[in-house]
Amino acid sequence: MGGPLFRTIRAVLMLVLVAAGAVAAGDRPAQAIANGQDARAGAYPFAVLLIMTGLPAEGGGTRDSSCSGALVAPRWVITAGHCFRERSGRRVSRPVARRTTAVVGRTAVTGRDGRLAEVVAVHQSDTADVALARLSSPVTGITPLTIGTSAPTAGEVVRLAGFGLTDDGDATPATRLQTGQFTVDHVGTDLIETSGHAPHLDTSPCLHDSGGPYFREPPGRAPVLVAVVSSGPSCPHEGGDFSARIDTVSGWITGTIAAGSGSGRGVPRRLLPVAPVAAVLVVAGALLLIRRRNR
Numbered sequence: 102m103g104g105p106l107f108r109t110i111r112a113v114l115m116l117v118l119v120a121a122g123a124v125a126a127g128d129r130p131a132q133a134i135a136n137g138q139d140a141r142a143g144a145y146p147f148a149v150l151l152i153m154t155g156l157p158a159e160g161g162g163t164r165d166s167s168c169s170g171a172l173v174a175p176r177w178v179i180t181a182g183h184c185f186r187e188r189s190g191r192r193v194s195r196p197v198a199r200r201t202t203a204v205v206g207r208t209a210v211t212g213r214d215g216r217l218a219e220v221v222a223v224h225q226s227d228t229a230d231v232a233l234a235r236l237s238s239p240v241t242g243i244t245p246l247t248i249g250t251s252a253p254t255a256g257e258v259v260r261l262a263g264f265g266l267t268d269d270g271d272a273t274p275a276t277r278l279q280t281g282q283f284t285v286d287h288v289g290t291d292l293i294e295t296s297g298h299a300p301h302l303d304t305s306p307c308l309h310d311s312g313g314p315y316f317r318e319p320p321g322r323a324p325v326l327v328a329v330v331s332s333g334p335s336c337p338h339e340g341g342d343f344s345a346r347i348d349t350v351s352g353w354i355t356g357t358i359a360a361g362s363g364s365g366r367g368v369p370r371r372l373l374p375v376a377p378v379a380a381v382l383v384v385a386g387a388l389l390l391i392r393r394r395n396r
Contacts, residue, residue, distance in 0.1 A: 135265075135266075135303070135304065135305045135306070135307045135336040135337030135338075136281070136297070136300070136301045136303050136304045136305070136337045137261075137279040137280055137281035137300070137304050138279065138280060138281065138300050139277055139278075139279065139280075140208055140262060140277065140278040140279060140280045141208070142208050142209075143208060143214075144208065144278075144280070145262045145278065145280065145324075146205075146206040146243045146244070147171050147172045147173075147205075147206075147243060147244065147245055147246040147314070147324075148169070148170075148171060148206075148262040148263070148264075148278055148313075148314070149169065149170040149171055149172055149178050149180070149203050149204065149205050150167060150169065150170075150203070150204040150207065150210065150264040150275070151167055151168040151169070151170055151178070151180060151184065151201060151202070151203055151204075151220070151234070151312070152165075152167050152201070152202045152203075152204065153165060153166045153167060153168070153184075153197070153198035153200075153201050154198055154199055154200050154201075154202075155198050155199025155200060156197060156198045156199075157187065157188040157197065158188070159188060163199070165198075166198075166309070167264065167275075167309045168180050168181060168184035168309060168311045168312045169262070169263040169264045169265060169309065169310050169311060169312050169313035169314075169330065170184075170203070170234070170312040170313070170314070170329075171245075171246045171262075171312075171313075171314035171316075171326060171329075172205055172206075172240055172243060172245045172246060173233075173245050173246055173248055173326065173354065173358070174245050174358045175239035175240050175241060175245065176235060176236045176238070176239045176240070176361075176362070177233050177234070177235060177236065177245075177357075177358050177361070178203050178205075178220070178233070178234045178236065179231065179232070179233055179234075179246075179312070179314070179326070179329060179347075179354070180231075180232055180234060180311070180312025180329060181230050181231065181232065181311040181312035181329055181330060181331055181345070182225050182226060182229070182230045182231050182232040182345075183230055183311065183331075184232060184311055184312050185197050185223045185225070185232055185234075192225050192230075192232070193223070193225070194223050194224055194225045194232075195222070195223050196220050196221070196222070196223055196234075200219065201219065201220035201234070202217060202218070202219055202220070203217070203218050203219070203220055203234065203236055204216075204217055205217075205218070205240050205243060206240070206242075206243045207278070208277060208278050209276065209277050209278075210264070210275060210276050210277065211276065216240050216242075216243070218236040218237050218238050218240065219236070219237040220234045220235065220236060220237075221235055221236065221237050222234070222235040222361070223235070224357050224361075226345075226350050226353055227353075228291060228349070228350060228353075229291050229345040229346065229349065229350050230329075230331040230332075230345045231329060231345045231347070231350055231354075232312075233354065233357050233358070235361055244323065246314060246316060246324060246325075246326045247323050247324065247325045247326060248325075248326055248347060248351050248354055248355065249316075249317070249325045249326050249327050249347050249348050249351065250348050250351045251348055252288060252346070252348050252349075253285045253288055253293055253327050253328065253346070253348075254285065254288065255285055255286065255287060255288060256284065256285065257284070257285045257317075258282050258283070258284055258285075258298055259282070259283055259285060259295070259315045259316060259317055259318075259327050259328075260280060260281070260282050260283070260315070260316055260317075260318055260324075261280065261281055261282075261283055261295075261306060261310070261313055261314070261315050261316075261330070262278055262279070262280045262313060262314060262316075263278070263279060263280075263306060263307075263309075263310035263313030263330065264278060264279070264309060264310070264313075265279075265306060265307040265308055265309035265310030265311075265313070266307045266308045266309055266336075275309065281297065281298075281299065281300060281301075281304040282298040282299040282300075282304075283295040283296060283297060283298050283304070283315065283342075284296055284297075284298045286341055287341070288346075289346075290349075291345060291346055291349060292328075292331065292343045292344060292345060292346060293315075293327070293328050293343070293344055293346055294341040294342070294343055295315065295328075295341065295342055295344060296339065296340055296341050296342070297339060301337075302339050303337045303338055303339045304337070305333065305336045305337050305338050305339075305342060306330045306333060306336065306342050307336040307337070308336075310330045311330050311331070312329050312330060313329065313330040314326050314327075314328075314329055315327045315328040315329070315330070315344055326347050327346075327347055327348075328344035328345055328346055328347055329344055329345050329347070330342070330344050331343050331344050331345045
């Protein structure tokens with residue numbers, strides 16, 4: 102426990118704690134979805150934080166990043182297709198980072214609940230910014246999010262859960278799952294446009310909310326996946342963000358999951374509670390701010 106690796110992890114953890122303290126002393130706390138609200142402990146257990154370490158970076162070298170997602174089957178996470186892309190920006194059907202870890206069923210990033218599994222395979226949709234990530238071991242004890250098969254409608258209110266940043270200018274990693282409600286403004290062929298509904302009109306997805314699930318909350322029934330975060334303007338903001346529809350690729354999703362069940366890809370690993378130090382793997386680097394880009 103006193104070797105070089107342990108000392109490195111301890112040093113990085115101290116830097117994260119110092120940064121968190123600096124934010125706490127400022128005008129606003131670190132959070133995720135811009136102008137959203139803290140998710141209740143244990144709420145939306147299907148929400149997933151994808152931690153990517155050792156991604157290829159422009160100009161050579163590597164960087165670390167993260168995306169959001171949702172558990173849709175014991176061994177499968179749905180997220181944005183662009184979360185798995187080469188240095189050139191081309192989406193690929195494979196893990197790109199040296200290691201991609203799925204944190205499932207965790208509300209506070211530094212908590213002790215939830216499960217951890219490695220992403221061992223990726224399948225990209227041919228028609229939408231949607232990818233399915235296969236896990237090294239099945240997640241048990243957490244009910245997957247139901248795949249929606251009916252189109253959203255204009256005026257419908259849906260909920261988003263994600264682990265992104267508070268705004269484009271704040272590079273502090275998410276410390277807790279955030280949520281907010283959104284109005285469906287327009288339904289396109291493959292995308293929907295949504296805008297903030299609650300708790301504020303400028304509640305909006307932000308960087309690293311990519312792949313975060315928009316879902317219906319039918320009274321007395323299980324939530325249903327409608328879309329995943331794809332792109333939008335700088336955050337926070339009022340007005341539209343764009344997300345990939347799920348009903349149009351629901352057949353591909355269920356078919357991919359069925360075909361991949363028991364395929365034996367990757368080496369199964371025992372699921373373990375995620376250690377608090379896992380939070381330090383989300384390293385926020387310099388973020389390129391443009392008006393319209395992938396989250």
